[in-house]
Amino acid sequence: MRFLSGNEAIARGAYEAGVKLAAAYPGTPSTEILEALATYDGIHAQWSPNEKVALDVAFGAALGGVRAMAAMKHVGLNVAADSLFTISYTGSTAGLVVISADDPAMHSSQNEQDNRHYARAAKVPMLEPADSQEAKDFVLEAFRISEEFDTPVLLRTTTRISHGKSVVRLGKPVSAAPRHFERDTRKYVMIPGHARPRHVVVEERLERLREFSNRSPLNRVEMGDPSIGIIAAGVAYQYARDARPDAWLLRLGMSYPLPDELIRDFASRVKRLYVIEELDPFLETEIAAMGIKVRGKPPAMQLGELDAGAVAAALGGRSPRTQPVADLPGRPPVLCPGCPHSGVFHVLRKLKAVVAGDIGCYTLSVLPPLECMDTCVCMGASVGHASGLERAFAVAGDERPVVAALGDSTFVHAGITPLIDVVYNQGCTTVIILDNRTTAMTGRQNHPATGRTARGEETHELDLEALCRACGVDDVAVADPYDLGALEQTLKRAISARHPSVVITRRECVLLTRGARRIPARVIEDACVACGLCLSLGCPALGGTPTGPKGRLKPVVAVELCAGCGLCAQICRHEAIVMERI
Amino acid sequence: MSSATTSIMMAGVGGQGIILASEVLCHALMHAGLDVKKSEVHGMAQRGGSVRTDVRFGDKIYAPLISAGAADILVAFEQLEALRYLHFLRPDGLVLVSAECIAPLTVLTGPHPYPESIPDRVAESGAAVQLVDAPAIAERAGNVRTAGIALMGALSNHIAVPAAAWRKAILSLVPERFRDVNLDAFRRGRRAKPRGLNAP
Numbered sequence: 001m002r003f004l005s006g007n008e009a010i011a012r013g014a015y016e017a018g019v020k021l022a023a024a025y026p027g028t029p030s031t032e033i034l035e036a037l038a039t040y041d042g043i044h045a046q047w048s049p050n051e052k053v054a055l056d057v058a059f060g061a062a063l064g065g066v067r068a069m070a071a072m073k074h075v076g077l078n079v080a081a082d083s084l085f086t087i088s089y090t091g092s093t094a095g096l097v098v099i100s101a102d103d104p105a106m107h108s109s110q111n112e113q114d115n116r117h118y119a120r121a122a123k124v125p126m127l128e129p130a131d132s133q134e135a136k137d138f139v140l141e142a143f144r145i146s147e148e149f150d151t152p153v154l155l156r157t158t159t160r161i162s163h164g165k166s167v168v169r170l171g172k173p174v175s176a177a178p179r180h181f182e183r184d185t186r187k188y189v190m191i192p193g194h195a196r197p198r199h200v201v202v203e204e205r206l207e208r209l210r211e212f213s214n215r216s217p218l219n220r221v222e223m224g225d226p227s228i229g230i231i232a233a234g235v236a237y238q239y240a241r242d243a244r245p246d247a248w249l250l251r252l253g254m255s256y257p258l259p260d261e262l263i264r265d266f267a268s269r270v271k272r273l274y275v276i277e278e279l280d281p282f283l284e285t286e287i288a289a290m291g292i293k294v295r296g297k298p299p300a301m302q303l304g305e306l307d308a309g310a311v312a313a314a315l316g317g318r319s320p321r322t323q324p325v326a327d328l329p330g331r332p333p334v335l336c337p338g339c340p341h342s343g344v345f346h347v348l349r350k351l352k353a354v355v356a357g358d359i360g361c362y363t364l365s366v367l368p369p370l371e372c373m374d375t376c377v378c379m380g381a382s383v384g385h386a387s388g389l390e391r392a393f394a395v396a397g398d399e400r401p402v403v404a405a406l407g408d409s410t411f412v413h414a415g416i417t418p419l420i421d422v423v424y425n426q427g428c429t430t431v432i433i434l435d436n437r438t439t440a441m442t443g444r445q446n447h448p449a450t451g452r453t454a455r456g457e458e459t460h461e462l463d464l465e466a467l468c469r470a471c472g473v474d475d476v477a478v479a480d481p482y483d484l485g486a487l488e489q490t491l492k493r494a495i496s497a498r499h500p501s502v503v504i505t506r507r508e509c510v511l512l513t514r515g516a517r518r519i520p521a522r523v524i525e526d527a528c529v530a531c532g533l534c535l536s537l538g539c540p541a542l543g544g545t546p547t548g549p550k551g552r553l554k555p556v557v558a559v560e561l562c563a564g565c566g567l568c569a570q571i572c573r574h575e576a577i578v579m580e581r582i
Numbered sequence: 583m584s585s586a587t588t589s590i591m592m593a594g595v596g597g598q599g600i601i602l603a604s605e606v607l608c609h610a611l612m613h614a615g616l617d618v619k620k621s622e623v624h625g626m627a628q629r630g631g632s633v634r635t636d637v638r639f640g641d642k643i644y645a646p647l648i649s650a651g652a653a654d655i656l657v658a659f660e661q662l663e664a665l666r667y668l669h670f671l672r673p674d675g676l677v678l679v680s681a682e683c684i685a686p687l688t689v690l691t692g693p694h695p696y697p698e699s700i701p702d703r704v705a706e707s708g709a710a711v712q713l714v715d716a717p718a719i720a721e722r723a724g725n726v727r728t729a730g731i732a733l734m735g736a737l738s739n740h741i742a743v744p745a746a747a748w749r750k751a752i753l754s755l756v757p758e759r760f761r762d763v764n765l766d767a768f769r770r771g772r773r774a775k776p777r778g779l780n781a782p
Contacts, residue, residue, distance in 0.1 A: 309649030329694035
């Protein structure tokens with residue numbers, strides 16, 4: 001018996017299923033799947049530069065004859081979708097499972113998409129576990145389905161499954177001998193003439209999968225009071241069970257294709273039929289399209305996460321709903337004390353730059369007090385945004401400087417191609433690569449530019465400067481984000497240049513260098529005029545107390561938090577903050 | 583606890599060791615032979631943001647999340663977070679609140695004052711409140727970073743789990759060189775006399 005998160009359980013399931021290769025790009029809530037897989041011997045677990053690459057590598061391995069897995073968060077599947085839709089046509093030699101970890105309520109995401117739609121759109125089966133035990137067991141089942149039906153299988157989790165923990169009974173690893181790859185161009189080379197007959201195969205396969213769904217124990221009826229019947233999948237099943245322990249329940253472990261006969265039979269046995277599901281009315285639409293009268297949830301429940309109280313209310317019951325205490329000071333996420341990104345955004349605000357932002361810790365610079373980011377859509381989009389903004393400003397006669405700002409991991413993920421676009425189309429965009437030597441936001445994972453693998457082993461280190469030059473950017477500068485004066489000069493020059501430029505601001509993430517001896521900042525009381533400039537840095541180690549003239553805020557250093565970066569001392573115009581021992 | 587399922591919410595600030603403390607609780611419950619589910623949210627900032635962990639246990643657990651008004655016990659690692667998550671407590675529930683206060687950035691940079699007399703405000707809601715000086719207990723144990731485990735010691739007086747299960751949980755989850763100090767913090771937390779507001 002082990003107490004595992006859904007992600008750890010998926011990794012265990014992959015191990016028990018005899019997976020030989022797994023590839024991923026980190027993304028909350030999916031990250032820990034690969035982190036856990038990297039601890040098993042006998043599995044090649046790798047961070048790929050992005051999700052499409054991860055899926056292509058996993059597909060290649062499955063084609064080559066070993067069971068393989070690719071793991072990503074919901075928006076990662078958008079990146080990998082191009083490959084997925086055609087892998088659906090080809091199938092593979094050995095099993096291939098793709099994990100999509102959705103994030104209802106957007107705890108750490110830029111949108112709230114429901115990836116069940118991908119199963120329908122790509123015409124592949126989807127399994128949805130409802131706790132960690134099922135997360136492990138369903139991985140094994142997903143590989144069996146993948147091999148029996150010659151199809152990639154989507155396994156969808158949501159945040160509460162990925163990051164929820166429950167008791168798991170472990171199993172013994174199955175022996176999965178490598179299969180032999182047979183050359184079969186009509187199956188694996190998707191020119192139109194080969195793809196057309198494969199589409200017919202895919203449609204036939206879906207019908208066989210629907211039959212399978214009707215008889216699979218993944219979908220099961222739990223009998224109870226027939227006056228109310230509930231259909232639910234994933235974590236929604238758990239909320240429904242909690243809210244109505246008495247009801248008849250059709251628990252769907254396979255959410256695509258749906259077990260049509262099972263649903264018809266279930267619907268005929270209960271008086272009122274409800275569907276309980278998180279996010280989009282996916283099951284509701286499918287079941288209604290079968291001509292069955294079904295009650296879905298109120299439209300408001302398409303937003304955010306469910307819980308048992310909300311489900312009880314949707315089923316017509318009552319639940320105790322209490323109100324939060326009003327007017328509490330918020331505790332928004334913050335950049336860490338000593339974060340090398342803070343200084344960059346401080347300078348960009350000073351330069352009044354329009355900042356096309358991206359996905360990473362630095363996205364937090366949009367919040368007070370830094371408030372220095374103007375766009376954030378998806379991985380790598382900042383470079384294209386800046387390029388477009390710049391051309392529009394040229395037309396509109398807008399003189400504001402424009403920059404793109406993205407992290408090192410994000411740049412490798414999806415920032416290279418738009419940089420090539422800038423050069424090719426003769427733009428003069430400035431791209432700032434905030435290089436903190438890690439994928440910080442998801443918990444410090446390695447990537448090609450760190451020179452370390454998923455297991456922390458040394459590997460070739462991608463040379464970002466040489467790469468940018470190879471893209472055609474001649475103006476590549478490296479700046480120290482802890483040296484604000486030099487950084488400002490470098491940025492000013494790059495922004496004013498009439499050619500493409502890249503400024504790499506390079507300092508290790510403070511969480512990588514914890515434990516290093518540091519001299520904390522010290523405030524010289526008499527010199528401080530309480531101007532508040534240092535507080536605008538947004539450093540959590542710098543608090544304000546209303547002890548200045550007219551009650552204005554004077555800084556106080558939380559010595560145990562201070563990373564000794566010296567940014568506040570550089571910002572102060574009155575030499576009232578020093579970085580020296582008392 | 584009268585019902586078959588008990589729900590405990592833990593709230594605090596990123597970096598306080600909430601995840602480890604809740605993990606110790608869950609393993610102790612599992613070692614005691616109970617079904618346990620835990621849900622936590624991470625991502626976004628690595629440090630300093632509001633953190634919440636839901637733990638539910640009993641004979642058979644379904645939902646991993648605690649609904650508003652449904653928690654039996656709220657363990658607040660930080661005072662302001664006790665107020666923030668108070669509406670998850672059932673009306674006659676128990677709040678264990680650490681004496682620790684950590685000002686969020688919205689307070690540090692000026693615009694909002696940190697609320698005063700938080701334990702009294704929590705007690706005014708009708709909840710039973712026990713104020714545990716976890717940082718002081720942890721310091722006496724020899725490491726201020728064991729405050730979360732000291733809180734688990736205080737919590738252990740309110741749930742029926744044998745001491746051996748707690749011990750086994752701590753031993754299996756804490757790195758070897760920190761075991762003794764954590765076991766000591768747990769014992770001290772268990773023995774400490776918390777300041778009570780409203781008798782539980």
